[in-house]
Amino acid sequence: MAQQKKMVEEITSMDEDFAKWYTDVVKKAELIEYTSVKGCMVIRPYGYAIWENIQHILDSMFKATGHENVCMPMFIPESLLNKEKDHVEGFAPEVAWVTHGGSEKLEERLCVRPTSETLFCEHYANVVHSYRDLPKLYNQWVSVVRWEKTTRPFLRSREFLWQEGHTIHETAEEAQEETIRMLNVYAEFCEKYLAMPVVKGVKTAKERFAGAEDTYTIEALMHDGKALQSGTSHYFGDGFAKAFNILYSGRDNQQHHPFQTSWGMTTRLIGAVIMTHGDDNGLVLPPAVAPTQVIIVPIAAHKEGVLEKAEELRQKLSGICRVKADTSDNSAGWKFAEYEMKGVPLRLEIGPKDIEKNQCVIVRRDNREKIFVSLDELETKIPELLEAVRDGLYNKALERRAEMTFTATDMAELKDIADNKPGFIRAMWCGDRECEDKLKEEAGITSRCIPFEQEHLADTCVCCGKPAKHMLYWGKAY
Amino acid sequence: MAQQKKMVEEITSMDEDFAKWYTDVVKKAELIEYTSVKGCMVIRPYGYAIWENIQHILDSMFKATGHENVCMPMFIPESLLNKEKDHVEGFAPEVAWVTHGGSEKLEERLCVRPTSETLFCEHYANVVHSYRDLPKLYNQWVSVVRWEKTTRPFLRSREFLWQEGHTIHETAEEAQEETIRMLNVYAEFCEKYLAMPVVKGVKTAKERFAGAEDTYTIEALMHDGKALQSGTSHYFGDGFAKAFNILYSGRDNQQHHPFQTSWGMTTRLIGAVIMTHGDDNGLVLPPAVAPTQVIIVPIAAHKEGVLEKAEELRQKLSGICRVKADTSDNSAGWKFAEYEMKGVPLRLEIGPKDIEKNQCVIVRRDNREKIFVSLDELETKIPELLEAVRDGLYNKALERRAEMTFTATDMAELKDIADNKPGFIRAMWCGDRECEDKLKEEAGITSRCIPFEQEHLADTCVCCGKPAKHMLYWGKAY
Numbered sequence: 001m002a003q004q005k006k007m008v009e010e011i012t013s014m015d016e017d018f019a020k021w022y023t024d025v026v027k028k029a030e031l032i033e034y035t036s037v038k039g040c041m042v043i044r045p046y047g048y049a050i051w052e053n054i055q056h057i058l059d060s061m062f063k064a065t066g067h068e069n070v071c072m073p074m075f076i077p078e079s080l081l082n083k084e085k086d087h088v089e090g091f092a093p094e095v096a097w098v099t100h101g102g103s104e105k106l107e108e109r110l111c112v113r114p115t116s117e118t119l120f121c122e123h124y125a126n127v128v129h130s131y132r133d134l135p136k137l138y139n140q141w142v143s144v145v146r147w148e149k150t151t152r153p154f155l156r157s158r159e160f161l162w163q164e165g166h167t168i169h170e171t172a173e174e175a176q177e178e179t180i181r182m183l184n185v186y187a188e189f190c191e192k193y194l195a196m197p198v199v200k201g202v203k204t205a206k207e208r209f210a211g212a213e214d215t216y217t218i219e220a221l222m223h224d225g226k227a228l229q230s231g232t233s234h235y236f237g238d239g240f241a242k243a244f245n246i247l248y249s250g251r252d253n254q255q256h257h258p259f260q261t262s263w264g265m266t267t268r269l270i271g272a273v274i275m276t277h278g279d280d281n282g283l284v285l286p287p288a289v290a291p292t293q294v295i296i297v298p299i300a301a302h303k304e305g306v307l308e309k310a311e312e313l314r315q316k317l318s319g320i321c322r323v324k325a326d327t328s329d330n331s332a333g334w335k336f337a338e339y340e341m342k343g344v345p346l347r348l349e350i351g352p353k354d355i356e357k358n359q360c361v362i363v364r365r366d367n368r369e370k371i372f373v374s375l376d377e378l379e380t381k382i383p384e385l386l387e388a389v390r391d392g393l394y395n396k397a398l399e400r401r402a403e404m405t406f407t408a409t410d411m412a413e414l415k416d417i418a419d420n421k422p423g424f425i426r427a428m429w430c431g432d433r434e435c436e437d438k439l440k441e442e443a444g445i446t447s448r449c450i451p452f453e454q455e456h457l458a459d460t461c462v463c464c465g466k467p468a469k470h471m472l473y474w475g476k477a478y
Numbered sequence: 479m480a481q482q483k484k485m486v487e488e489i490t491s492m493d494e495d496f497a498k499w500y501t502d503v504v505k506k507a508e509l510i511e512y513t514s515v516k517g518c519m520v521i522r523p524y525g526y527a528i529w530e531n532i533q534h535i536l537d538s539m540f541k542a543t544g545h546e547n548v549c550m551p552m553f554i555p556e557s558l559l560n561k562e563k564d565h566v567e568g569f570a571p572e573v574a575w576v577t578h579g580g581s582e583k584l585e586e587r588l589c590v591r592p593t594s595e596t597l598f599c600e601h602y603a604n605v606v607h608s609y610r611d612l613p614k615l616y617n618q619w620v621s622v623v624r625w626e627k628t629t630r631p632f633l634r635s636r637e638f639l640w641q642e643g644h645t646i647h648e649t650a651e652e653a654q655e656e657t658i659r660m661l662n663v664y665a666e667f668c669e670k671y672l673a674m675p676v677v678k679g680v681k682t683a684k685e686r687f688a689g690a691e692d693t694y695t696i697e698a699l700m701h702d703g704k705a706l707q708s709g710t711s712h713y714f715g716d717g718f719a720k721a722f723n724i725l726y727s728g729r730d731n732q733q734h735h736p737f738q739t740s741w742g743m744t745t746r747l748i749g750a751v752i753m754t755h756g757d758d759n760g761l762v763l764p765p766a767v768a769p770t771q772v773i774i775v776p777i778a779a780h781k782e783g784v785l786e787k788a789e790e791l792r793q794k795l796s797g798i799c800r801v802k803a804d805t806s807d808n809s810a811g812w813k814f815a816e817y818e819m820k821g822v823p824l825r826l827e828i829g830p831k832d833i834e835k836n837q838c839v840i841v842r843r844d845n846r847e848k849i850f851v852s853l854d855e856l857e858t859k860i861p862e863l864l865e866a867v868r869d870g871l872y873n874k875a876l877e878r879r880a881e882m883t884f885t886a887t888d889m890a891e892l893k894d895i896a897d898n899k900p901g902f903i904r905a906m907w908c909g910d911r912e913c914e915d916k917l918k919e920e921a922g923i924t925s926r927c928i929p930f931e932q933e934h935l936a937d938t939c940v941c942c943g944k945p946a947k948h949m950l951y952w953g954k955a956y
Contacts, residue, residue, distance in 0.1 A: 052547065069530065077514055077515060098575060102571045102625050159552055159553070
């Protein structure tokens with residue numbers, strides 16, 4: 001147990017310093033390692049395996065909704081980036097510029113894609129000619145670069161991995177439906193697979209993606225009460241199509257501009273998982289994305305038959321879950337701490353006494369519950385327990401969000417909450433940008449979204465007292 | 479049939495202009511589309527689906543041999559690239575340089591990775607401390623950039639997709655074994671799944687990867703008699719470890735430098751598949767990587783029950799292969815040509831007469847053989863036929879390679895072959911760089927490899943007449 005204590009002591013506690021706790025977990029669970037380029041990280045095998053699981057599930061969901069994967073180049077010529085005015089204004093300040101190929105200066109600078117709308121538009125112009133060519137429902141899994149000043153692993157890095165969906169449609173209605181469809185896919189993914197409740201809504205004009213007519217978002221609440229934008233889906237109208245001169249001949253034999261969307265989720269989701277479910281013992285992983293779902297730890301491993309039994313159970317379970325047996329010569333206590341740190345959902349302990357009784361002990365990572373399970377029932381019990389861990393994590397996160405969601409009807413109340421109570425603040429809003437700016441300035445909060453599920457909290461805007469148009473979620477955000 | 483003719487006429491024939499045939503196939507089969515950045519292409523859904531199949535199979539083979547996926551940053555600081563002398567000399571002339579982040583000039587230039595040895599080395603130095611940390615068996619799926627002067631889709635592009643394996647070991651022997659192990663994985667993949675025979679061997683010193691002690695290669699022969707290097711595996715010794723100061727404490731409690739390897743395959747493989755199996759009707763895809771393995775074409779689709787039957791068969795087969803039914807209103811002739819162009823291995827035709835007889839017609843893409851199959855036997859016949867297509871493709875390629883592999887024992891003979899007979903040339907070599915340079919200059923050929931399977935063709939070097947050390951494969955290469 002000495003080893004266990006040592007290990008646990010190495011992490012800063014959440015209450016002491018949440019930011020340091022986060023960094024400790026990210027490093028000690030071996031998710032990432034820093035590099036000599038600020039804001040660019042190595043995603044280590046354990047971190048990357050989480051991403052592979054995320055990719056695998058999301059990719060199936062995209063394909064089930066009719067999308068195809070493609071791959072665009074990573075470079076965007078400056079003139080191409082410049083074609084859509086709002087878009088270039090939003091991104092130009094934070095792109096990395098390639099100016100030389102080998103020893104030769106390039107005729108035109110190329111930026112490393114911060115996002116790929118302009119590349120998709122150039123491609124659409126080449127391949128979309130008739131309404132028969134529509135819709136195109138594309139996605140790509142790539143990395144993008146945004147030259148951020150302050151960086152944090154997964155949450156804000158200069159290079160990050162993501163998927164970007166890009167679609168183009170005959171009508172505005174179809175494109176709008178697609179935008180909402182993919183937001184719903186994102187929300188379902190977060191809630192079902194990451195066990196992370198999200199608020200679905202639309203961003204205010206101020207918070208929109210550069211070039212979008214509407215940006216939809218899912219917002220999650222982290223352990224420390226800060227909000228995390230976890231996925232966005234954008235409706236572009238025909239603005240990009242006009243800027244890039246994309247035309248198709250319609251059913252009426254006339255030329256029309258098509259309508260576009262884009263939507264993205266990133267490795268930021270790994271940060272969201274850490275800060276939603278983690279605790280002072282380290283990572284807590286939702287089973288659907290855990291690289292190892294069950295870790296088998298032999299107890300009194302030197303006793304006859306224990307290692308063999310551990311290996312036998314591993315083989316037995318390998319068809320129904322991602323399972324490993326740690327048969328190394330480290331102490332059981334060290335192993336307990338190690339796999340708690342790594343957030344493995346279930347620990348299966350098997351020792352001589354258990355073998356005698358034809359049972360094992362299973363310990364849930366989410367609530368540390370100890371369960372004795374007959375070895376004959378293992379194959380039905382494990383999937384049930386993995387599901388129970390997912391439900392336990394989801395419900396705990398949902399309860400915490402309920403406890404940390406506050407309502408304000410006037411400025412004094414709002415400022416008091418913003419100063420003293422971390423979490424979401426729900427308040428009415430008149431719809432004016434000025435009030436949004438004022439709340440940011442005076443209370444240090446930003447609008448997260450206008451949630452789809454509206455409530456009438458008051459008649460007037462929390463800020464200016466004019467008639468209210470919407471209920472908004474506000475918060476401090478990552 | 480007018481449509482079919484039209485379609486076929488659109489492709490240049492192989493004999494007329496092989497390079498143009500290649501470009502036609504790549505475009506008409508909708509594998510890629512050009513962009514405004516020279517040498518950077520859009521990989522379209524059909525092309526990307528081939529790559530996804532390649533990735534899926536290779537990734538399983540890597541994991542089965544104990545490798546884990548990671549992800550390194552895309553940027554390498556200039557000082558890091560400079561650390562290993564041979565390596566930087568090899569790559570610096572062809573890297574893309576990032577000099578600005580937003581509007582600010584960077585303190586140090588960053589290159590976009592042309593390959594990631596230096597990044598892995600920096601990481602190893604951080605995470606490898608003891609022999610207990612070894613080996614590390616890593617792989618990553620990313621894109622890399624090399625600023626080539628002349629570019630061709632898949633074969634030589636400025637950005638390309640690949641996997642790069644990087645491993646680090648306690649002993650030289652282990653690292654050497656790994657190098658050969660992965661070369662064998664590559665060869666197995668090419669022969670079994672791409673139906674493409676390869677020659678395994680080691681590169682001469684002149685053709686080694688920058689920084690490697692040994693570079694192993696698999697070389698394939700294309701339809702036009704040119705060689706294509708299809709995968710390479712490098713043994714680095716402890717050269718990189720010394721340059722990057724990577725040290726581990728050994729079993730003897732002393733500090734040692736570990737030994738490294740790297741190995742890579744790229745989207746070039748798609749070019750190899752096109753040029754190995756393609757014909758004047760377009761692409762011919764090996765079943766293992768074909769996005770659609772069976773295309774169902776309804777005949778006399780307006781007749782009652784035909785479309786329903788086509789859909790019924792599609793559903794029946796969807797569990798055992800990648801199958802689609804084209805129930806569009808295009809003519810059957812157009813569909814025949816279209817899916818021949820796209821290289822779909824098997825075409826299944828079903829019409830009213832077939833339905834009456836409870837049968838269908840299957841046409842193999844590789845040899846156009848027509849087979850009548852009872853609908854009751856379809857589920858056993860289809861996998862057999864897919865296997866037969868793979869074998870047919872492999873054997874045809876093997877025969878062609880045999881026909882196009884020549885032996886030369888003196889310079890006159892060698893020059894005559896090089897001038898008049900496209901293909902591999904086998905010849906003895908003394909081991910001197912001078913003879914290699916001379917053959918390049920005088921016969922326009924380069925050494926492909928010293929094959930593992932040696933034969934004694936003559937006692938003396940084909941070039942200088944000194945005693946021969948090895949039999950070499952020579953050729954003109956992509």
